[in-house]
Amino acid sequence: MPGIQYTNTTGNLCLGLDLSTQGLTAVVIDLRGSGILRFAINFDDCFPVYKTKDGVLQNDDPTVVHSVPKMWADAVDSMLLILKKKKLSPKIESISVSAQQHGTVYLNDTAATCLRQLDPSRPLASQTSNIFSRSTAPVWMDLSTAKECQEITELLGDREHAAHLTGSIVTARFMGPQIRKFWKESPDKYHQTAHIALVSSYITSLLTGKLSPVDTGDGFGTNLANVKTGKWSREALRATAPKLYAKLPRIVRRDKVVGKVSPYLVQRYRFKPDTIINIGSGDNPNSLVGLGMIGDSSKKAISLGTSDTYFGYLSRLPTAERSEGHIFGTANGKYMALNCHKNGSLAREHIKNRFGLSWDEFSDVLSRTRPGNGGKIMLPFFAPEITPPVAKSQVWRFGGLREDDMAANVRGVAEGQIISMYVHSEWIGKRPQIILVTAGGSQNRELLRLIAQIFNAGVQTFELEDSAALGAAIRSARLLQQCRGFTPSWGELYEKFIKYQKAEALSPEKEHQPIYHGPNGLIDAYKSCERYALEGGVKPDAIIAQFKEVYGR
Numbered sequence: 001m002p003g004i005q006y007t008n009t010t011g012n013l014c015l016g017l018d019l020s021t022q023g024l025t026a027v028v029i030d031l032r033g034s035g036i037l038r039f040a041i042n043f044d045d046c047f048p049v050y051k052t053k054d055g056v057l058q059n060d061d062p063t064v065v066h067s068v069p070k071m072w073a074d075a076v077d078s079m080l081l082i083l084k085k086k087k088l089s090p091k092i093e094s095i096s097v098s099a100q101q102h103g104t105v106y107l108n109d110t111a112a113t114c115l116r117q118l119d120p121s122r123p124l125a126s127q128t129s130n131i132f133s134r135s136t137a138p139v140w141m142d143l144s145t146a147k148e149c150q151e152i153t154e155l156l157g158d159r160e161h162a163a164h165l166t167g168s169i170v171t172a173r174f175m176g177p178q179i180r181k182f183w184k185e186s187p188d189k190y191h192q193t194a195h196i197a198l199v200s201s202y203i204t205s206l207l208t209g210k211l212s213p214v215d216t217g218d219g220f221g222t223n224l225a226n227v228k229t230g231k232w233s234r235e236a237l238r239a240t241a242p243k244l245y246a247k248l249p250r251i252v253r254r255d256k257v258v259g260k261v262s263p264y265l266v267q268r269y270r271f272k273p274d275t276i277i278n279i280g281s282g283d284n285p286n287s288l289v290g291l292g293m294i295g296d297s298s299k300k301a302i303s304l305g306t307s308d309t310y311f312g313y314l315s316r317l318p319t320a321e322r323s324e325g326h327i328f329g330t331a332n333g334k335y336m337a338l339n340c341h342k343n344g345s346l347a348r349e350h351i352k353n354r355f356g357l358s359w360d361e362f363s364d365v366l367s368r369t370r371p372g373n374g375g376k377i378m379l380p381f382f383a384p385e386i387t388p389p390v391a392k393s394q395v396w397r398f399g400g401l402r403e404d405d406m407a408a409n410v411r412g413v414a415e416g417q418i419i420s421m422y423v424h425s426e427w428i429g430k431r432p433q434i435i436l437v438t439a440g441g442s443q444n445r446e447l448l449r450l451i452a453q454i455f456n457a458g459v460q461t462f463e464l465e466d467s468a469a470l471g472a473a474i475r476s477a478r479l480l481q482q483c484r485g486f487t488p489s490w491g492e493l494y495e496k497f498i499k500y501q502k503a504e505a506l507s508p509e510k511e512h513q514p515i516y517h518g519p520n521g522l523i524d525a526y527k528s529c530e531r532y533a534l535e536g537g538v539k540p541d542a543i544i545a546q547f548k549e550v551y552g553r
């Protein structure tokens, strides 16, 4: 990776581990800020035995999306063996886990003892394979709980109350509705479940050798916590499933040491016994740190990963009523607002593969096509969508966009996705002057140009695109220093560890602004298409015709 190197070998290393949908990434930083190291493992490539595609299991019902917690244990084992082989593990002083949010891992009553007594001569996955009361874990892409969402909403009163209490309307991929569905469908297995972890607390438990609490970064994305008190809400728990409180991890508001590495980590991978472990958190709250946004609500971020997310820091809870988006906790005990667009990189990839393009060719096509696409608009819901809510996959094409028109489909998917992000993020505070862009898609300069145009904002990218793993590593560094009696400010840490791309921030090109933002511009036309497709509104033909008239076909 350009610009990223590692120079220190003297110790005081801090590790961030990010278990995402498709793989596990480790970022190692040293306290002096003199270098960064990165390692990555891809699930499909490294563990074909689990038969995942893009990190998840195939299911006939596209709304059911699970992964395999045993595979994640295998990935942790492999990554820690890499760190041992590179002679880094004995120098690591502090570890934080980041993980894909919302996934739930169901453990039985042997889990606590098994984790405490792991045998260092044996791999992690094989000796933990009996700790699950459910062998698969529904992940954030699972949208199969529409019925349970409705039931919980009714039990809580209404959507507004649910959003006010828990930070989100009752949301299909969240822990609450997922648990309710499991309880309804498999009551025996539910009652055999002693502990329900989020992915971040499950991975943290593998490191500490004991069941770990969750932080509010991940714990608020559950529909089970009260976002005002930072505690589990008895009311939400009652509306979800019986005897639930005893099965949930403790919830903790800000970073704190939850344990030291287990004897298993010390003996198998050569960690020092006093290496501390921070509370784990979700990938988005970690990205917020890895992008330098704690305390700064003026900037907003877009992560172009498996999911696309748009998020910003909030010092206070928002009060306005809303029907989409989420509030999560942050490392400093405050809040962040987030929208998640599930089709993300998989939809872009679908179009890229459909026309046999490489990513460079995809970008090239984008650079050669005209902003506005001559009024050809795509709503690219290749899979069910989270924002806006779309229950059944369907790709909508308007303005004469033909399915076999390569150039117009490439621009159509990119413009459709970014305009959707723009339109649905209005509730997340003031429009920013700078948008920070991270994750895989941030390498694509043409996508960045499009973000600058559509958001009418400068766009900044980073040397390291793994902002979640970096954020976790920075949280480890801060906690370590805090334990040593000196807590650095977030700003000091950002200065040391966050490196902007040397290339200048992209600015919106003035001449293209009216095409998107002018009256009857592409954003207005897109809104009409969405209203027509998803809400039964009037056909968008007239507004598209006007667009073509003014801005060209």
Ligand code: XUL
Residues within 6 Å of the ligand: 020, 021, 099, 100, 101, 102, 140, 173, 221, 282, 283, 284, 307, 309, 326, 338, 340
């Ligand atoms: C956020 C969300 C996704 C996952 C992906 O609410 O569902 O961004 O965290 O890893």
